[in-house]
Amino acid sequence: MKLPFLIRSYRTATAVLEPAVLGLLYWRQRQGREDRTRLGERQGHPSRARPEGHLVWVHGASIGETLSLLPVVERLTQRGLAVLVTSGTRTSAGLIARRLPPGAMHQFVPLDVPRYVRRFLDHWHPDLTLVAESEIWPNTIVALDQRHIPLVLVNARMSDRSFQRWLKLPRIIGALLDRFAICLAQTHDDAERLAMLGAPRVLVTGNLKFDSPPPPADPRVVAHLSGLIAGRPVWFAASTHPGEESAILAVHRALLQRHPHLLTIIAPRHPHRGQEIADIAERSGLRASRRSEGIHPDRATDVYIADTIGEMGLFYRLSPIVIMGGSLVAHGGQNPIEPAKLGAAILHGPHIHNFEGIYASIGAARGALMVKDSASLARAVSGLLSNTALTRDMARAASDAVQALGGAVDRTMQSIEPFIVQAKLGARR
Incomplete structure (x- = not known):
């Protein structure tokens, strides 16, 4: 031609x-x-x-x-x-x-x-x-x-x-x-x-x-960080984009009364934004620590910013609940396959056109739940943190749905x- x-x-x-x-x-x-x-x-x-x-x-x-x-x-x-x-x-x-x-x-x-x-x-x-x-x-x-x-x-x-x-x-x-x-x-x-x-x-x-195999993680690092955060309710905002972190932090503040020891982990899609997100958290009155600075989350850490490369497998393994970034703003969503394979209950916003079919399959199996805004996200996270059986059921359903599509x-x-x-x-x- x-x-x-x-x-x-x-x-x-x-x-x-x-x-x-x-x-x-x-x-x-x-x-x-x-x-x-x-x-x-x-x-x-x-x-x-x-x-x-x-x-x-x-x-x-x-x-x-x-x-x-x-x-x-x-x-x-x-x-x-x-x-x-x-x-x-x-x-x-x-x-x-x-x-x-x-x-x-x-x-x-x-x-x-x-x-x-x-x-x-x-x-x-x-x-x-x-x-x-x-x-x-x-x-x-x-x-x-x-x-x-x-x-x-x-x-x-x-x-x-x-x-x-x-x-x-x-x-x-x-x-x-x-x-x-x-x-x-x-x-x-x-x-x-x-x-x-x-x-x-x-x-x-x-x-x-x-x-694709799930992203790897050093078992020793997983065990070490799991020990540091043991006993704390944890949720993970994965691959976030500008405009989403403020909503994530608002959810953290809204849940503190019911879950006073809550740890929120945020992994920005672009790790160089780590300091920017830390500044937003500090202005919100929350104490933030950055992974790129070699700091581990202690009992006083409210928000742990995973601003490194190649460690998503680590944080998916640490958190039973994951909100996929790029879906609360008009980006089109990020791929939920990795957290599904690693046993997470998946939440996402309304903007998922980049991976609509995948979310539909996982959602039909009851492994993913859509939230519309920070208020509905707070309700969903609180419900899952309070009901570990439901969280496990969602995670299993997500994993089975992904496995069936191989x-x-x-x-x-x-x-x-x-x-x-x-x-x-x-x-x-």
Whole structure:
């Protein structure tokens, strides 16, 4: 399919404006959003040698997407393929690198600038590319197509909001989706939307995140912190966004009379906001401690701020009740699969369009409960803290619902098997 005018214009603009993109990259580095020592990777410069043999490039934009791909990465390495895993955020890089199996390596994905992408592909020469969820970058897609490197969209999702936006640009999205060898969708709704937008080959394989192992935690650290907070009622606000912490703290204050030793744990979606949240808590008359400062919660701690990276598994294990962030404000919610796997009763606000299907499944099993505002959240938390049997029942229901929705890894591997065979034979599409 011929490239539409707007895609050709985008390719020209990103090439001409490369100096400005480089300036943006250095600005992001000064803001702490890029790794200074690895800026070259964002420009397509490799920091590692390419391994011998056939290589699969696997990309996930951030932590959640990349972690969901780890079971697939492990299966690929077991097949004797080298795997290059890329992501685009600092928070994902260190965490992913620690969890990769032997035979896999991590690099930052290059920005979608023609020269950066060309430099990246010239070095790595992938035999197959797997991209997670909804990553659609025109220059990268076109470059892979020109080199006849099969490109597969795995764990694909297309929200109704994104679908409505793309409907206004049908020729653009159609030309890009046409260049995917196959799209493996999470749900039938996702598959239908992708097909309507022009994806010629779509299969439903399910959500890889249901098959991902829960985030790990050091048992010694779990035991130590459990001892420190023993006897206290605890609840956990996970992956919160600006505007939500004030509501969480209001709930804490409202519950103090009935639960005087209450401990509220808050893990902001972006850990650098730890001091900001501590300041909000102090202004509310609550004593806050920050995990990033190496401080443990003592009896005087009202709010414990988990502003570190890679420790969500620890805090999910410490708290029997979790409110998922991004749902009390119009963000779209955060994924509840991890706390469900680790035995938490799940609460969420009304804004969950990013994971609507998952919440519907867990909610239908009575493993999740929606709250509308801080007042209804306070009632829900108080009720669960006062009724441990109900909390256990909700947690078990959430875990069972997630377990029943597994199997996506097997279906994904079956779907990409022809491309794996091509890669191992050195063939191209």
